[in-house]
Amino acid sequence: MAEAAPRRHPTLDEVAERAGVSRSVASRALNNAPHVSRAKREAVERAVRQLGYVPNPTARALATRQTGAAALVVSGEDPSIFADPFFARVIVGASAALDEADLHLMLCLAASDRGRKRVEELMRSRGADGVMLMALREDDPLTRMADEAQMPVVFGGRPVGSAPRWYVDVDNVGGAREATEHLISLGRRRVAVICGRLDTEAGRARYRGYRDAMLGAGLDPYPPLEGDFTERSGAAAMAALLAGHPDVDGVFAANDNMAAGALRTVREAGRRVPADVAVVGFDDLMAAQIADPPLTTVHQPVEALGREMARMLVALVNGQDPTPLVLPTRLAVRASA
Amino acid sequence: MAEAAPRRHPTLDEVAERAGVSRSVASRALNNAPHVSRAKREAVERAVRQLGYVPNPTARALATRQTGAAALVVSGEDPSIFADPFFARVIVGASAALDEADLHLMLCLAASDRGRKRVEELMRSRGADGVMLMALREDDPLTRMADEAQMPVVFGGRPVGSAPRWYVDVDNVGGAREATEHLISLGRRRVAVICGRLDTEAGRARYRGYRDAMLGAGLDPYPPLEGDFTERSGAAAMAALLAGHPDVDGVFAANDNMAAGALRTVREAGRRVPADVAVVGFDDLMAAQIADPPLTTVHQPVEALGREMARMLVALVNGQDPTPLVLPTRLAVRASA
DNA sequence: GCTTCCAGTGGGAGCGCTCCCAAGCACGCC
């Protein structure tokens, strides 16, 4: 039984011809649509197999006006912030959820002007069925583009200031509050804070949480000491802190990288963690476990964030109207506090 | 001057009509093709602006038989291996290079059978213009799919055993050799190795490099002690090593995560790094700098790997025939050795 | 003055699929 020669690219018409049916019937059979007799359905399946037919997604997209792809856009001047494992985990979650809906994942790193222009084009041209937007800053041009997008947009984390129609976020305020309360419950009274960038909503919200906890315990919050989420900036901030407030006995850092930097500075200054200074971070990515001592930190459900963004987007693409989501955090207590 | 009402989605025909030209001319003007008079070109540009026209990429794709997208496929049972910052850096590099060629990046995490099936469909259906394949294991089903792909395929790292027609790799053997030689040059004579998974080419090649260096120096190589590239497996391997060979004075670990694990075990066993045991890693990602002490490690140009893969793919898509590439590594000497 | 040439132009045929619709046909019902 000679299989048909693997011709370059059979079309649906050829399948139909071979199966002895019309293109319409072949199409219906392929899509498991009703109104196809058992016999013809099987004939089509046979022809598909013999010809090694694979539908052309582009043609299908043109006809259905659905691309079968969703885009994840990560904003940020410096593309290397993307190297943060945070995004990798988001992607893992989003990818899994999109797989379930048979959507492909397009990844756009909107770093340069060129990159942003391409994202804008994508959003205006229906080059995808929907977009997930992350890491927007204050006055990020992507915010405007999102308004004019010709497709559903889901935000990952709220942009500074405004809450968009659809978003998935992590409870930054609650997490920061819990972290700070943990330090206080350990008997620390001079608990300082190393903030993330205050032009991001996450940076602001985490400072708010810290502040709430301090005020709630009748303590004086320290003024925001701003880092940029890197290990280096955390180390620098900690050095400034030790210089200005030598009696500090607790530090809440707005992410693990900065906490790791703080750890290093404390160590180099000859003080012990947690005996002299207790440190709590935020994220609970790999860095927290590698750190010495292992970092007590606010665990945020990063893969879930990606997954829920994707699910929300799928819902929107299917014409539903999901509600925004704020995912809970929880404190992972380790040695540093 | 009333801007045209922002209709839902103007087509090229409407642009042509408004500009008073035929669709052909409008198309040519849009694509900067020749044979368009200056006047008509400007008329088209004006119409585009007034209508807010954006070309439909799907229609264009159907007509040109080019999707305008390239896929990066990452193989691996456990999707969380993708959380390794390694891939993030590859993506940064690839994304930048694809941007230059105006290609979009599709990301496929081929973890489940379902995911692999989707990748196969993508490759057989011309759902992308080309594919970059990474992290293949021995007998990885993706290898076969790649053979049958209807589009160019570039490998990132060679698959076990065979060298494909087009690939970009890092000089794993040379890097591992250099790392080991560094340890030997420090006077270490009992230099052990913690390998990566030996069902990956990188794992094997790095062991080969270690072995070469040892033999070259007239030393007995240790048998391969296999880890799986995780911090935990590195710690466990180091524990086994200390138990079986208490006199070991140098360790080459096939990646930084495992080296970090080894560091932890050595520290917990009350020995000093590098005084008692010197450790060298491989990768030079973030972990190497956070480690305590900072890790001497083989720096591999990860972003360049992604960039070169993408460039090679672009060349292939453009009908050229590029040659495989092996990128050099260099030793980053820090405190651990 | 008459070819020759070519930039400029628009008509029209696809690209490969979906989906609406009218037609065909075997039932079963009154």
Next chain:
DNA sequence: GGCGTGCTTGGGAGCGCTCCCACTGGAAGC
């Protein structure tokens, strides 16, 4: 026995773009 009724079926019109090709007229060549 006439006439719905409902399942199958295939024709054909798109989806929005590219690109081949035939046609025009004015500049250049002899």
